[in-house]
Amino acid sequence: MKQRLKIRHKLKKWGCIDFDTCVFCNSNVEDIEHLFFNCSFSRVVFQKVMKNCLINREMESWRREVSWFSKKAIGKNILARLRRIALACTVYNIWKARNWMIFCNEVLTVEDVYRWIRQEVLMKMYMRRCNSSLFLRLYQNWQSCSLSD
Numbered sequence: 001m002k003q004r005l006k007i008r009h010k011l012k013k014w015g016c017i018d019f020d021t022c023v024f025c026n027s028n029v030e031d032i033e034h035l036f037f038n039c040s041f042s043r044v045v046f047q048k049v050m051k052n053c054l055i056n057r058e059m060e061s062w063r064r065e066v067s068w069f070s071k072k073a074i075g076k077n078i079l080a081r082l083r084r085i086a087l088a089c090t091v092y093n094i095w096k097a098r099n100w101m102i103f104c105n106e107v108l109t110v111e112d113v114y115r116w117i118r119q120e121v122l123m124k125m126y127m128r129r130c131n132s133s134l135f136l137r138l139y140q141n142w143q144s145c146s147l148s149d
């Protein structure tokens, strides 16, 4: 995966845009690692997603997280499936939020992005619902609206 999102960097060089800083925190140059993991904005989202998926751990670098999370998401059991869904939804929605903020001038909060992820994950879980206690516990985790729970 390319570390630098070249497009904005080039646009800045050509004078089309004034900044190539991250739209979420406005304090770092936007690259993949920053956008998804090092950014304080994404970090809050990811920590909550990981907690909802029963993962309690501090995040390190992007590459390590992805490979670690992927290993925890192998298999057909409910937890592995949920982690795959949650990881995909999180990456997709952070990217979507970034694009909305850049191209539509929308101002989005961490709560907004978490709400999008939560809705998608709950919908996908509901489609695969079952009566196991693990499923019910995970479903309950995801029903929580607050980022600080």
Ligand SMILES: [Zn+2]
Pocket: 022, 023, 024, 025, 026, 027, 028, 034, 035, 038, 039, 040, 041
């Ligand atoms: Zn940032």
